[in-house]
Amino acid sequence: xxxxxxxxxxxxxxxxxxxxxxxxxxxxxxxxxxxxxxxxxxxxxxxxxxxxxxxxxxxxxxxxxxxxxxxxxxxxxxxxxxxxxxxxxxxxxxxxxxxxxxxxxxxxxxxxxxxxxxxxxxxxxxxxxxxxxxxxxxxxxxxxxxxxxxxxxxxxxxxxxxxxxx
Amino acid sequence: xxxxxxxxxxxxxxxxxxxxxxxxxxxxxxxxxxxxxxxxxxxxxxxxxxxxxxxxxxxxxxxxxxxxxxxxxxxxxxxxxxxxxxxxxxxxxxxxxxxxxxxxxxxxxxxxxxxxxxxx
Numbered sequence: 020x021x022x023x024x025x026x027x028x029x030x031x032x033x034x035x036x037x038x039x040x041x042x043x044x045x046x047x048x049x050x051x052x053x054x055x056x057x058x059x060x061x062x063x064x065x066x067x068x069x070x071x072x073x074x075x076x077x078x079x080x081x082x083x084x085x086x087x088x089x090x091x092x093x094x095x096x097x098x099x100x101x102x103x104x105x106x107x108x109x110x111x112x113x114x115x116x117x118x119x120x121x122x123x124x125x126x127x128x129x130x131x132x133x134x135x136x137x138x139x140x141x142x143x144x145x146x147x148x149x150x151x152x153x154x155x156x157x158x159x160x161x162x163x164x165x166x167x168x169x170x171x172x173x174x175x176x177x178x179x180x181x182x183x184x185x
Numbered sequence: 186x187x188x189x190x191x192x193x194x195x196x197x198x199x200x201x202x203x204x205x206x207x208x209x210x211x212x213x214x215x216x217x218x219x220x221x222x223x224x225x226x227x228x229x230x231x232x233x234x235x236x237x238x239x240x241x242x243x244x245x246x247x248x249x250x251x252x253x254x255x256x257x258x259x260x261x262x263x264x265x266x267x268x269x270x271x272x273x274x275x276x277x278x279x280x281x282x283x284x285x286x287x288x289x290x291x292x293x294x295x296x297x298x299x300x301x302x303x304x305x
Contacts, residue, residue, distance in 0.1 A: 029273055030273045030276045030277045030280055032277070032280050032281065032284065034284050036287065036288065036291060037288075037291065037292075037295075038291045038294075038295075042291070042294075046287055046290075052290075055286070055287075055290040056283055056284075056286035056287040056289075056290050057283060059279075059282060153280065153284075155273075155276055155280065157195070157199065157273075
């Protein structure tokens with residue numbers, strides 16, 4: 020957690036919701052709840068298939084109005100960790116309607132090489148409220164052992180900044 | 186919202202960076218342009234192997250090769266790296282907005298609950 024906190028390739032958001040942990044868990048895992056908050060205003064979520072168990076597939080379709088008719092975005096991935104009311108980890112790849120739709124068994128390897136990301140949700144009950152830490156990190160699709168990658172990139176970027184400043 | 190093309194581009198950048206030799210080459214180029222021979226010096230790899238790595242970096246747009254004679258020095262182009270560093274910046278507002286809506290929805294559910302309790 021701490022090593023991704025400030026790295027450039029992850030979004031880390033900590034929030035406390037005025038709701039019990041059971042309800043926040045449902046927000047993430049049940050389609051009728053997810054549909055209420057996942058898409059921006061004006062968007063709808065016509066499809067949200069969430070097989071919430073390790074190895075289960077998550078497939079969410081978001082539909083947005085556009086001048087050329089409705090535009091679809093597909094979020095496809097696989098659940099990596101499922102600890103009820105505590106921790107949810109899944110991978111995610113985004114594709115446009117006309118873009119490559121991933122084969123669920125091989126995330127990140129279908130035509131067009133969409134980038135894979137990982138979403139990690141950690142929940143903690145604080146009285147009747149819920150503290151949530153959400154981490155959304157980029158995962159290089161062709162390198163399973165990406166450890167140290169973010170650090171290397173940070174170092175490289177710092178190096179470049181230093182050299183530009185000369 | 187990122188486009189599929191952006192995503193493809195990022196994938197290429199990530200793939201190019203997911204290799205320690207290529208990162209070392211980029212770090213060396215961050216200090217200034219160099220020929221393939223100069224880049225190969227610190228490594229035990231053969232020249233063709235180094236050339237292959239440079240080609241990957243070129244395809245990812247991270248390295249530009251000069252047109253000067255057979256030396257064709259390599260120069261770093263950090264533009265794709267800037268895209269990488271802003272990936273999270275672009276997603277953060279998306280998530281913030283989602284959680285704002287979750288907050289609103291939770292409030293709505295509480296109101297409904299309160300209303301139904303009042304009915305009882």
